[in-house]
Structure formats: structure tokens, C-alpha cells
Amino acid sequence: MDVLHILQTNFVSIVIGVVVIILLWMNRGKQSNSRLPPGPAQIPLLGNLLGMDVKAPYKLYMELSKKYGSVFTVWLGSKPVVVISGYQAIKDAFVTQGEEFSGRANYPMIMTVSKGYGVLVSSGKRSKDLRRFSLMTLKTLGMGRRSIEERVQEEAKMLVKAFSEYGDSTVNPKELLFHSIINLFWSIVFGRRFEYNDPEFQILYKPVYTYFDMLKSKVAMLYNISPRIVECFPGKHHELFKAIDKAKAYIREEADRRLKNLDASNPQDYFDVFLVKMLEKGQPETEFNYDNLFPCVWDLFAAGTETQSSTLSHACLMMIKYPDIQEKVQKEIDEVIGSNRVPTVDDRHKMPYTDAVIHEIQRSMSLAPIAFPHQMTRDTTFHNYHIPKGTTVFPLLSSVLFDPKLFKNPDEFDPENFLDENGVFKExxxxxxxxxxxxYCLGDGMGIPRTVLFLFFTSLLQRFTFRGTKPPEEIDASVVSYFHGRLARPYTCYVKLRTPNI
Ligand code: HEM
Structure with missing residues (x-):
């Protein structure tokens, strides 16, 4: 008997079987999730994936929020995800019921790097202890002998020098910005910076760069669905995992080398402070161990580099697209800072227009439309719905960043969104x-991105005018979406020297 014959004779039984399985599957979902927030009808096994642009799922969530309101459920395959939309509901969930909403969802791509350790992917006591430690350490370093501001100024000077070497040729700002920001993190975490072609610089540059390059690819999306299968196939992910293993070995060697001569009373950088905590005796439950050392360093590099370099790269592109805005920023720089000294953090308060432009770049870019996925730490009642422990939750930040009730002109690039009628900066x-x-972003808890974005942006516009390779009206200044995130569009441009280097 061939397969076709079996199918023909058992056709009715097969159809009934499939229908029963589908009904059982749907019913199972109804029983265990009957009090989940409402949401669109789902297809068995696929959930709501069919209606979704996998490169920009947040667009569907924005649409659904118009129909289902501030709390709704979407199904990613057979997994329910609760989406929280709008300022008030996000505040109710992540601030008022913050403890319940504070877990982290598990993403295989990220778990493979950190294995559940470090600040970013952990939940509960581990995330609390390591978060507190990182915040306190960065604060102490920021107030120490060489403040974060001085480090950023030094790196911004090197960046300006790197840009000036291009003369009349085109330049890819993202590449130079990424180098600079990585070096800044080398300086904060390890107390030293490198020439960009130094092999030691590459040890963390290569995995972080490859990681973000890969996050944008389809491989990362497939990896998040089925890591075991993807691992069997050749591809960029193997290159990434190799580079990560090399970085892990480097961190271990660096720790062993430093531990031999560590002066516990005088730690010099983030890495030293972590090692001092590792040496503390009588702390059986301590999170300060080798397992958490590499992931903590990785979290700072990974969370801090692409976000800031992408924002700055997009900022330069917006100056090319809107030359009148670039001119106004430069006028303010000339009036407040002039051309004979480097910008300082204090200048920001005297530069409302520039401050508004940087805020508007970040708002319109909406780099993390659903933040970083959260997970419920316990069964919770929220806005009269039941959300079980372990459910993934997305705070739809874009719904707030583009809310017409909060911003005058949310769908345009308009610095007036952050200025009052007198031109004063408006929080x-x-x-x-x-x-x-x-x-909430640990880096911003320390004011790092605000300092970095302001000092890098003003240092660049103090020295250069950015010009496109095409007229402004032909420049595509939209951001590129990739699954959960948005990044600056790659481009090349000209930088025209305004004032000589200081
Ligand atoms: C333009 C710059 C940046 C943006 C837009 C940004 C945005 C974010 C967002 C949206 C989150 C997730 C918040 C949540 O899940 O609710 C986050 C988390 C985080 N960010 Fe940033 N970030 C930036 C720069 C930085 C920098 C410079 C650092 C490092 C010093 C950093 C370190 C972190 C860490 C460690 C977390 C995880 C915190 C946790 O899980 O408790 N970020 N960031």
C-alpha cells in the first residue's frame, strides 16, 4: 500500500484527528490563559506571527494598541507575550508594580553569551546585586581622579583627529564612532585605551561588532527560535562564538594577572573593583565570581557601544539631512563654547537648542521600541487581568515616544518637541x-549616554560641518529596524573642517 492510498482511505479520520488536535490546542490555551489581556485571534502553533513584519514587530504592536488599548496579548508562535502600551500603563507596570515586572525574558542568542550571568539577562538577587555594584562602581569612578567627563573629552579629541585625517575623501562615521566608544569602555573598565589596530583592542571590538552585525541578520532570528538546529549549520554565529571564547579567555588571564599584585585599598578601574569584591571573605552567596566577571564586562560593552555609536551616527546623518538645524547647533556652539576649548558637561545647560536636538534625535530614532524584553517574576493581577509568572512582557516604549498627547509633532524630526515658546529646553x-x-538603563542611571552624546556631538560640530554625498532631499535618513531594535542607517559623507584642532 502506498502513502497516497493510505491517505485516501483514511482521509476522514485524518481530518477529524487534525481538527481535534487544533481544538484541544486552542482549548488548552483558553484554560491556562483565560484571564490574560485580550488580543487578536491566533493561528494554532503560529500565533500572530503571520501578520507580523519580523524585521519590525513593534509596528504591529503599535497598530494593535489602537484596537486593544494599553494592555494586550500577542502570541509569538505558541508563546503569549503581554504588551504594555502608553505612558500611564508602562508607569503602572514597571514603576508601581515594578518588582513583579522586573524579570528578564530568556533569549537564546543572548543566553549563549552570558549563560544567565551578568546584569542584563539575569533576574532576582543576581541582577539586583550586580546592578547595584555596577552603578556604585561607575559612580565612584566618575567622581574619582579621572572623571568620566575627562575620559570622554580625551576620546572625543581622538575622534576629531581621526575624522580630520579624511580630508576631502568620504568617511563612514559609524566605524570611527564605534572605535571611539569601544575605546572609552576600555578606559572605564580596564583603565587603558588602544590604537585601533592594536591586537588587544580587537579582543573586545571583534565579538561586540560581530554580535551586533549578527543581531541584524535572519540567523539571529532563527537562532532565537531554535538554537540547537542553527548551531548545526555553518555561518557567522560560529565566528561570533569563537571570538567570544577568545575574549572570555583574555578576561580570565587579565583577572589572574591582576590578582597577583592587586592593591585592594586602591582599585583603579571597574575591573579592579570587581576583583576586590571577589576577594571578600565570608560571603557564601556572593555573585562576585568568575562566572559573573566576563558577563558583567560584556554587558557594559554590549549595552553601551552600539547604542551610543548608532545614536551619534544617526545624529550626523540628521545634520546632513537638515543643514539649517546643523547651522543653528553650530551657532550655539560658537556662542557658548567658541573654538579655543573643548566642550564640557556644564555647557549643556547653556545650550537649550543643542540639548533639544540631541533629545529629538534619540526620541525619533526610538532605538529600543520594546526596551529589552521583561518577564513576570510572580503571578500578578494588572489592570484586572491575570499575568502568570514567567510570561514575557514588552514595554512598548515607541507608543510613548510617538504619542501626540506628549509631543507637539511626534511624527516629524522637530527639535521644537523639546523647546518651549521661549526657546527654553523642556523636559x-x-x-x-x-x-x-x-x-531602567544602567548607563543612563549614571548619566553616561547623556555625557557621551553631548560631548561627542558638540566636539564634532565644533570642528566640522557634515555634508552628504547627495543633496539633502535625496538622503534617506530613516532608521533600520531589526527584530527588537532599531539602528542607524549606514552611509558615507564628507566632513568639512570649520576650525582647526585645539
Ligand atoms: C543611547 C544610549 C543608550 C540607550 C538608548 C539605552 C537604552 C536602554 C534600554 C531601553 C534598556 C532596557 C530597559 C528595560 O529593559 O526596561 C537598557 C538597559 C541597559 N543599559 Fe542602556 N542604553 C544606552 C546606553 C547605555 C550605556 C552607555 C550603558 C553602559 C554604561 C548601558 C547599560 C545598560 C545595561 C547594563 C542595561 C541593563 C539593565 C538591567 O537589566 O537592569 N546602556 N538601556
Whole structure:
């Protein structure tokens, strides 16, 4: 008997069997998730994936929020995800019920690097202890002998020098910015910086760069669905894992080398402070061990480099697209800073227009439309719905960043969104680019991105005017979406020297 014959004779039984399985599957979902927030009808096994642009799923969530309101459920395959949309609901969840919403969802691509250790992917006591440690250490270093501001100024000077070497040729700003920011993190974490072609510089540059390059690819999306299968196939991910193993070995060697002569009373950088905590006796539950050492370093490099270099690269592109805005920023720089000294953090308060432009770049870019996925730490009642422990939750930050009730002109690039009628800078609660609540961006908790973006942006525009390879109206200044994130569009441009280097 061939397969076709079996199918023909058992056709009715097969159809009934399939229908029963589908009904059982749907019913199972109804029983265990009957009080989940409402959401669109789902297809068995696929959930709501069919209607989704996998490169920009947040677009579907934005649409659904118009129909289902501020709390709704979407199904990613057979997994329910609760989406929280709008400023008030995000605040209710991530601030008022912050503890319940403070877990981290598990993504295989990220787990493979950190194995559940470090700040970013962990939950509960581990994330709390390591987060507190990182915040305190960065704060102490920031107030120490060489403050973060001085390090950023030094790196910004090197960046300006690197840009000036291009003369009349085109330059890819993203590449130079990424180098600079990586070096800044070398300086904060390890107390030293490198020439870009130094093999030691490459040890963390290569895995971080490859990691973000890969996050944009289809391989990363498939890896997040089925890591075991993807691992069997050749591809960039193997290159990434090799580079990560090399970086891990480097960190271990660096720790062993430093531990031999460590002066516990005088730690010099983030790495030293972590090692001092590792040496503390009588702490059986301590999170300060080798397992957490590499992931903590990785989290700072990974969370801090692409975000900031992409924002700055997009900032330069916006100056090319809007030359009148570039001119206004330069006018303010000339009036407040002049051309004979480097910009300082204090200048920001005297430069409302530039401050508004940087805020608007970040708002319109909406780099993390759903922040970094959260997970419920316990069964919770929220807005009269039941959300079980372990459910993945997305704070839809984009719904706030583009809310017409909060911003005058949310769908345009308009610095007026952050200025009052007198041209004074206006804070806006809706500026949620760094998230909200207990897992709020650790870097911004320290003011690092605000310092870095301001000092790098003003240092560049103090020295150069950015010009495109095409007229402004032909420049595509939209951002590139990749699954959960958005990044600057790659481009090349000209930098025209305005004032000589200081
Ligand atoms: C333009 C710059 C940046 C943006 C837009 C940004 C945005 C974000 C967002 C949206 C989150 C997730 C918040 C949540 O899950 O609710 C986050 C988390 C995080 N960010 Fe940033 N970030 C930036 C720069 C930085 C920098 C410079 C550092 C490092 C010093 C950093 C370190 C972290 C860490 C470690 C977390 C995880 C915190 C946790 O899980 O508790 N970020 N960031």
C-alpha cells in the first residue's frame, strides 16, 4: 500500500484527528490563559506571527494598541507575550508594580553569551546585586581622579583627529564612532585605551561588532527560535562564538594577572573593583565570581557601544539631512563654547537648542521600541487581568515616544518637541528611550549616554560641518529596524573642517 492510498482511505479520520488536535490546542490555551489581556485571534502553533513584519514587530504592536488599548496579548508562535502600551500603563507596570515586572525574558542568542550571568539577562538577587555594584562602581569612578567627563573629552579629541585625517575623501562615521566608544569602555573598565589596530583592542571590538552585525541578520532570528538546529549549520554565529571564547579567555588571564599584585585599598578601574569584591571573605552567596566577571564586562560593552555609536551616527546623518538645524547647533556652539576649548558637561545647560536636538534625535530614532524584553517574576493581577509568572512582557516604549498627547509633532524630526515658546529646553516625561523602573538603563542611571552624546556631538560640530554625498532631499535618513531594535542607517559623507584642532 502506498502513502497516497493510505491517505485516501483514511482521509476522514485524518481530518477529524487534525481538527481535534487544533481544538484541544486552542482549548488548552483558553484554560491556562483565560484571564490574560485580550488580543487578536491566533493561528494554532503560529500565533500572530503571520501578520507580523519580523524585521519590525513593534509596528504591529503599535497598530494593535489602537484596537486593544494599553494592555494586550500577542502570541509569538505558541508563546503569549503581554504588551504594555502608553505612558500611564508602562508607569503602572514597571514603576508601581515594578518588582513583579522586573524579570528578564530568556533569549537564546543572548543566553549563549552570558549563560544567565551578568546584569542584563539575569533576574532576582543576581541582577539586583550586580546592578547595584555596577552603578556604585561607575559612580565612584566618575567622581574619582579621572572623571568620566575627562575620559570622554580625551576620546572625543581622538575622534576629531581621526575624522580630520579624511580630508576631502568620504568617511563612514559609524566605524570611527564605534572605535571611539569601544575605546572609552576600555578606559572605564580596564583603565587603558588602544590604537585601533592594536591586537588587544580587537579582543573586545571583534565579538561586540560581530554580535551586533549578527543581531541584524535572519540567523539571529532563527537562532532565537531554535538554537540547537542553527548551531548545526555553518555561518557567522560560529565566528561570533569563537571570538567570544577568545575574549572570555583574555578576561580570565587579565583577572589572574591582576590578582597577583592587586592593591585592594586602591582599585583603579571597574575591573579592579570587581576583583576586590571577589576577594571578600565570608560571603557564601556572593555573585562576585568568575562566572559573573566576563558577563558583567560584556554587558557594559554590549549595552553601551552600539547604542551610543548608532545614536551619534544617526545624529550626523540628521545634520546632513537638515543643514539649517546643523547651522543653528553650530551657532550655539560658537556662542557658548567658541573654538579655543573643548566642550564640557556644564555647557549643556547653556545650550537649550543643542540639548533639544540631541533629545529629538534619540526620541525619533526610538532605538529600543520594546526596551529589552521583561518577564513576570510572580503571578500578578494588572489592570484586572491575570499575568502568570514567567510570561514575557514588552514595554512598548515607541507608543510613548510617538504619542501626540506628549509631543507637539511626534511624527516629524522637530527639535521644537523639546523647546518651549521661549526657546527654553523642556523636559518631557515621555522621553522613555532608556526605559522605566527597576531595569531602567544602567548607563543612563549614571548619566553616561547623556555625557557621551553631548560631548561627542558638540566636539564634532565644533570642528566640522557634515555634508552628504547627495543633496539633502535625496538622503534617506530613516532608521533600520531589526527584530527588537532599531539602528542607524549606514552611509558615507564628507566632513568639512570649520576650525582647526585645539
Ligand atoms: C543611547 C544610549 C543608550 C540607550 C538608548 C539605552 C537604552 C536602554 C534600554 C531601553 C534598556 C532596557 C530597559 C528595560 O529593559 O526596561 C537598557 C538597559 C541597559 N543599559 Fe542602556 N542604553 C544606552 C546606553 C547605555 C550605556 C552607555 C550603558 C553602559 C554604561 C548601558 C547599560 C545598560 C545595561 C547594563 C542595561 C541593563 C539593565 C538591567 O537589566 O537592569 N546602556 N538601556
Amino acid at each position: 518631557n516625561n515621555g522621553f522613555l528611550v532608556f526605559g522605566l523602573g527597576k531595569r
